[in-house]
Amino acid sequence: MKCISIWGFMGAGKSTVGRALARTYAWKWLDSDTEIEKQEQLKIPDIFKRYGEEYFRQLETRFLENLWNRMQSEPQASEWLVLTTGGGMPLREENRQWLKKLGISIYLHVPFDTIAKRLNRRDSQRPLWDGSQLEVMRRKYEARLPSYRQADVVMEVQGKSVEEIVQELGALVLKPPADV
Numbered sequence: 001m002k003c004i005s006i007w008g009f010m011g012a013g014k015s016t017v018g019r020a021l022a023r024t025y026a027w028k029w030l031d032s033d034t035e036i037e038k039q040e041q042l043k044i045p046d047i048f049k050r051y052g053e054e055y056f057r058q059l060e061t062r063f064l065e066n067l068w069n070r071m072q073s074e075p076q077a078s079e080w081l082v083l084t085t086g087g088g089m090p091l092r093e094e095n096r097q098w099l100k101k102l103g104i105s106i107y108l109h110v111p112f113d114t115i116a117k118r119l120n121r122r123d124s125q126r127p128l129w130d131g132s133q134l135e136v137m138r139r140k141y142e143a144r145l146p147s148y149r150q151a152d153v154v155m156e157v158q159g160k161s162v163e164e165i166v167q168e169l170g171a172l173v174l175k176p177p178a179d180v
């Protein structure tokens with residue numbers, strides 16, 4: 001089994017796209033935030049409040065190591081696993097290396113203004129998003145771009161429907177190897 005990991009800022013559409021992609025092709029879907037919440041039996045904001053961001057980042061790295069070990073035990077399976085990542089997971093060099101070892105990585109690029117509209121629309125539970133500090137948030141977004149852009153594929157998704165994005169991703173992953 002190989003993993004297609006979906007990267008992006010908070011609100012980029014990782015979960016929406018990942019869920020739809022997995023459903024379309026009957027692939028497995030894992031969301032790292034959800035898995036970490038299950039394992040810790042705490043919601044992400046509570047993990048941040050009790051133990052801090054650094055602890056959460058360590059959990060993310062451990063999650064990737066464990067996933068790698070699990071995937072080594074089923075190398076013959078040919079299907080894909082869709083992994084939607086926490087928004088900050090690809091910021092650590094170590095995590096990017098794990099994600100690349102696991103398979104193909106896709107960054108969903110959405111302009112900051114769209115992100116801000118989406119996140120401010122919802123009463124979201126995101127410890128690192130503060131809709132009243134938009135310039136600080138914009139700087140955080142810009143500071144993250146160089147890490148996100150190290151994904152194997154940078155996909156512009158602004159203005160595209162979820163169905164269109166799923167179709168593009170499916171074509172990308174399933175395309176036959178190029179003739180040599």
Ligand SMILES: Nc1ncnc2c1ncn2[C@@H]1O[C@H](COP(=O)(O)OP(=O)(O)OP(=O)(O)O)[C@@H](O)[C@H]1O
Nearest residue numbers: 009010011012013014015016017087118160161162
């Ligand atoms: N292609 C799209 N077009 C329009 N709206 C979208 C698209 N993709 C996602 N959305 C909307 O954007 C919002 C954020 O999407 P989603 O929760 O999937 O993002 P995310 O990257 O998983 O964010 P986070 O992990 O920070 O919660 C949702 O309201 C979703 O319906």
Ligand SMILES: O=C(O)C1=C[C@@H](O)[C@@H](O)[C@H](O)C1
Nearest residue numbers: 010033044086087088127128
């Ligand atoms: O962008 C981030 O750093 C985060 C995004 C969420 O998916 C969670 O992983 C957490 O709230 C941190």
Ligand SMILES: [Mg+2]
Nearest residue numbers: 014015016084
């Ligand atoms: Mg999500």
